[in-house]
Amino acid sequence: MRIAAIADVHIGPDSVGTFQPGLAALADDAEVLLIAGDLTKCGTVEEAELFVDELDDVTVPIVAVLGNHDHHADRPHEVSEVLRQRDITVLEGTSTILHLGGRQLGIAGVKGFGGGFADTAASAFGEHEMKAFVRHTQVVAEQLGTELHRLADAGCEHRVALMHYAPIADTVAGERREIYPFLGSQLLGEAVDDAGADLAVHGHAHSGIEHGTTPGGIPVRNVALPVIGCAYRVYVLGEIEERDVAMAGWDVARHERSA
Amino acid sequence: MNGGPTPVEHLLTRICDALALDARVGELGLDVHEESGPIGRRIVVSGHVSTAERKHAIVAVVTEVLTAHDDDAEVVDRTIVTVAGRPDGDGEVVS
Numbered sequence: 001m002r003i004a005a006i007a008d009v010h011i012g013p014d015s016v017g018t019f020q021p022g023l024a025a026l027a028d029d030a031e032v033l034l035i036a037g038d039l040t041k042c043g044t045v046e047e048a049e050l051f052v053d054e055l056d057d058v059t060v061p062i063v064a065v066l067g068n069h070d071h072h073a074d075r076p077h078e079v080s081e082v083l084r085q086r087d088i089t090v091l092e093g094t095s096t097i098l099h100l101g102g103r104q105l106g107i108a109g110v111k112g113f114g115g116g117f118a119d120t121a122a123s124a125f126g127e128h129e130m131k132a133f134v135r136h137t138q139v140v141a142e143q144l145g146t147e148l149h150r151l152a153d154a155g156c157e158h159r160v161a162l163m164h165y166a167p168i169a170d171t172v173a174g175e176r177r178e179i180y181p182f183l184g185s186q187l188l189g190e191a192v193d194d195a196g197a198d199l200a201v202h203g204h205a206h207s208g209i210e211h212g213t214t215p216g217g218i219p220v221r222n223v224a225l226p227v228i229g230c231a232y233r234v235y236v237l238g239e240i241e242e243r244d245v246a247m248a249g250w251d252v253a254r255h256e257r258s259a
Numbered sequence: 260m261n262g263g264p265t266p267v268e269h270l271l272t273r274i275c276d277a278l279a280l281d282a283r284v285g286e287l288g289l290d291v292h293e294e295s296g297p298i299g300r301r302i303v304v305s306g307h308v309s310t311a312e313r314k315h316a317i318v319a320v321v322t323e324v325l326t327a328h329d330d331d332a333e334v335v336d337r338t339i340v341t342v343a344g345r346p347d348g349d350g351e352v353v354s
Contacts, residue, residue: 002350006343009309009343010285010286010309011309012285012309012310012313014310014312014313015309015310015312018309018310018342018343019343021344021345022343022344022345023345024345025345026345029345029346029350030350041282041285041309042282042285068287069285069287158354175288176290179288198353198354199353199354206288206306206307207288207306207307219353219354221353225307225309225341225343226306226307226339226341228346229341229342230343230344230345230346230347231343231344231345231346232346233346233350233351234346234348234349234350234351235350235351235352235353236350236351236352236353237353237354238354
């Protein structure tokens with residue numbers, strides 16, 4: 001099963017036509033496109049409409065979560081509605097199951113939020129505002145875990161956790177440590193480890209790195225556009241089948257070496 | 260303070276805010292720092308931006324903040340525009 005993923009394209013009026021060419025051949029590379037938030041620059045409805053125009057050539061299913069930029073204009077529901085009208089599945093504390101080539105892919109999605117990692121993580125202590133900050137992350141992390149469990153109960157062969165904020169510190173490495181608490185939360189990673197998944201995908205950390213692993217051993221990929229430097233990254237889940245080989249144009253020898 | 264020049268720490272905070280909130284740029288997380296040398300003080304901005312238009316707006320936005328604080332430091336833009344082309348390679352097997 002081949003999954004394409006991207007985040008942080010930040011489409012605005014000045015970026016019309018810049019994303020579309022890179023997506024033109026996506027259906028040759030993957031069976032689904034995951035968008036890990038920050039599709040717009042400032043979260044306006046106009047920018048959301050420009051974003052969906054960039055997806056005109058994409059024929060595979062698209063599943064997205066919003067990011068912090070998509071909330072900036074305080075119109076996240078309207079932004080989501082624009083996406084849904086283009087048949088993009090928008091997740092926020094919810095999940096979806098796609099049937100791809102006879103296999104079930106379950107995707108649980110949340111925007112996520114901050115709070116930091118490990119021994120420098122914030123606690124819900126003190127002022128109301130501080131408690132609200134941490135509790136928001138606690139709530140969305142719990143939703144993520146609940147949805148991943150739900151997908152397991154539904155019998156999905158593969159499960160992906162899709163979020164905007166980072167679930168581990170590994171993939172934000174390269175950012176200034178002072179801003180780690182605003183880049184993600186250990187609670188998201190803990191939810192992924194507790195419920196299990198084949199892959200966790202996020203964005204948000206533009207100066208981070210692509211590859212990381214949760215403490216429980218689940219692969220995490222930061223697909224922020226400045227990190228991956230291309231229109232999407234492709235990840236292969238499960239046993240490699242003829243369909244995957246054909247899509248990637250692999251020859252048998254290369255396939256055997258990489259398997 | 261007390262009518263003197265704005266301390267650079269305060270100035271950098273104002274510049275980061277402007278780069279995030281001014282719709283001409285709208286980029287969070289850009290690195291902004293001061294460099295001083297024989298040719299004078301410079302405010303340097305680096306990181307990634309999504310379009311050439313946003314990159315070009317950076318000098319204007321930072322200069323406006325500096326002007327508002329009677330600061331004549333030179334502005335240096337070292338940001339990189341990220342181009343979203345089709346990826347190379349076959350994809351990564353992750354599980």
